[in-house]
Amino acid sequence: MSTGLEIGNELPFGMKNLWSENGTANWHIIEQQDWFMDLQNCPQDPNFHAEGNVAIHTRMVLDALLELEEYQVLGGYDRQILKWSALLHDIGKPKCTITDEEGYIRAPKHAAIGEKMARKMLWDMDFKSREAICSLIRLHGLPIWCLDKNNPYAAVASASLRLVNKHLYLLSKADVLGRKSVNQDDFLERVELYKDFCIEQECWEEAKSFHNTHSQFKFFHKQSHYPAVIYDDTAFEIILLSGIPGSGKDTYAKTLKLPIISLDDIRAEFDIKVTDKKAQGKVAQIAYKRAKEYAAKKKSFVWNSTNLTHELRTRIVNTLSVYNPRFKLVYIETSKANIWSRRRATIPVRKLEKMMDKMEIPLPSEVHSIEYIRN
Incomplete structure (x- = not known):
């Protein structure tokens, strides 16, 4: 009998062998x-x-x-x-x-x-x-x-x-x-x-069913009591990426063949350092301005930043929902070892640890569709 989880048992040191062969706690x-x-x-x-x-x-x-x-x-x-x-x-x-x-x-x-x-x-x-x-x-x-x-x-x-x-x-x-x-x-x-x-409510052993993803999105964002059947009249898509630095968001974004709004690229363009907290507001303003320009033209694009908290993601969705896009959230992560090795030169490990402590996993109720990628 397996004492680990049946799909994947990569547990950290100190968390292994907590269960006995018969399934009881050690x-x-x-x-x-x-x-x-x-x-x-x-x-x-x-x-x-x-x-x-x-x-x-x-x-x-x-x-x-x-x-x-x-x-x-x-x-x-x-x-x-x-x-x-x-x-x-x-x-x-x-x-x-x-x-x-x-x-x-x-x-x-x-x-x-x-x-x-x-x-x-x-x-x-x-x-x-x-x-x-x-x-x-x-x-x-x-x-x-x-x-x-x-x-x-x-x-x-x-x-x-x-x-x-x-x-x-x-x-x-x-x-x-x-x-x-x-x-x-x-x-x-x-x-x-x-x-x-x-x-x-028909969600006991199964996920709640909706007419389509747009109906689901409107149900949660309008705080409705009953799901309505809403025609999906969205004409373009905004893809929000989320993940700890070093997870592979930049690599994934390039595969989408869409315009990319990257907060890191904006910092590089205007020579703004990540440690310059006062200038981060300017970075966000530029990102939002460019996003609104794409959205006004009904042009699909990628928003590439860490987006680690529900508040940050909701702010983007609420600001851009007036343009009636489809929102897709792609959460990307990798092993701790990969994160530390990829970003140690640019971001101290202690800061990466704090990001992991702060992170709130993206949820299906936030957007039209969601994808989780563990690479």
């Missing part, structure tokens, strides 16, 4: 990991986690997951994804745990932080497997709070484009069962309602 190895020691030293509010620290909760969650009948009938790949997600679901808590003014212990944004930490730890794991795990970590609280959101319809639809909602339900159910909480019964009921809601 706790004697896990407890030696620095990140798990941090969980042991991280307290939780006794009202919601009377069981104790985050490490105790993590063990209880994994045990609860393995006991679920719905989990036991899954295939090997699905079980592996869920086991990793349960083990790492609260890995971000030590970085953000605080005691608020009322004396409650809280960990705001721990899921978002945990997603980034897990991605960096598992960077060279098979991409599909890694992103399934990271997505589950990021959204593990969604089933409890989904129906309280302003637009739960968009929330479940967006989730279905990056993970399997059935998996998310199982992780969240194990998360609730693996604790001693005054709200446990209420949380379990909310998790079951999430399952019913996903089935009703």
